[in-house]
Amino acid sequence: xxxxxxxxxxxxxxxxxxxxxxxxxxxxxxxxxxxxxxxxxxxxxxxxxxxxxxxxxxxxxxxxxxxxxxxxxxxxxxxxxxxxxxxxxxxxxxxxxxxxxxxxxxxxxxxxxxxx
Amino acid sequence: xxxxxxxxxxxxxxxxxxxxxxxxxxxxxxxxxxxxxxxxxxxxxxxxxxxxxxxxxxxxxxxxxxxxxxxxxxxxxxxxxxxxxxxxxxxxxxxxxxxxxxxxxxxxxxx
Numbered sequence: 001x002x003x004x005x006x007x008x009x010x011x012x013x014x015x016x017x018x019x020x021x022x023x024x025x026x027x028x029x030x031x032x033x034x035x036x037x038x039x040x041x042x043x044x045x046x047x048x049x050x051x052x053x054x055x056x057x058x059x060x061x062x063x064x065x066x067x068x069x070x071x072x073x074x075x076x077x078x079x080x081x082x083x084x085x086x087x088x089x090x091x092x093x094x095x096x097x098x099x100x101x102x103x104x105x106x107x108x109x110x111x112x113x114x115x116x
Numbered sequence: 117x118x119x120x121x122x123x124x125x126x127x128x129x130x131x132x133x134x135x136x137x138x139x140x141x142x143x144x145x146x147x148x149x150x151x152x153x154x155x156x157x158x159x160x161x162x163x164x165x166x167x168x169x170x171x172x173x174x175x176x177x178x179x180x181x182x183x184x185x186x187x188x189x190x191x192x193x194x195x196x197x198x199x200x201x202x203x204x205x206x207x208x209x210x211x212x213x214x215x216x217x218x219x220x221x222x223x224x225x226x227x
């Protein structure tokens with residue numbers, strides 16, 4: 001049981017390049033999330049998904065796109081990278097439903113992205 | 117507009133003593149609160165949570181207190197251990213699909 005995995009762990013991009021970050025979970029969770037962590041800013045939600053084929057915007061969605069074609073995978077895309085997107089990106093997943101335990105999110109190890 | 121605030125960026129505590137991490141929130145619709153712990157180069161991991169119908173929840177060395185009237189919660193770690201050195205995030209939810217995180221407090225426990 002690997003939990004939540006993220007690929008790649010590190011990446012350096014030039015301004016204007018594109019890339020896709022992959023998140024995979026093997027816990028059969030319905031909900032998946034993408035966050036970015038910046039110094040002094042905490043974790044900010046970029047996009048999230050409440051099930052296969054669904055996506056929704058979070059707090060800071062501009063410049064990013066996502067897709068959830070399979071329940072276990074959640075992809076985060078940067079079409080034209082900018083230096084402001086230099087950050088550490090975390091993927092998370094959780095159960096769905098009304099039970100309060102669904103609020104507990106399980107995080108991946110993160111992807112450190114630098115845009116020059 | 118920061119709905120969840122952790123006003124202390126860092127805290128240093130001697131091993132064996134109590135660590136108290138604080139968190140304030142502004143949204144009265146929040147009804148569930150969580151604490152996460154994060155080590156360098158790792159993702160956050162869930163530590164403890166509390167529902168708004170309670171004012172205290174305890175799990176081993178960790179206790180979370182909730183003061184709804186003050187919109188304040190705190191995490192107490194007793195006794196503190198060097199392995200507790202990490203960044204702690206509080207998070208809140210208002211019966212939605214999302215968590216709102218604070219900015220984190222870096223705890224250092226020294227011998």
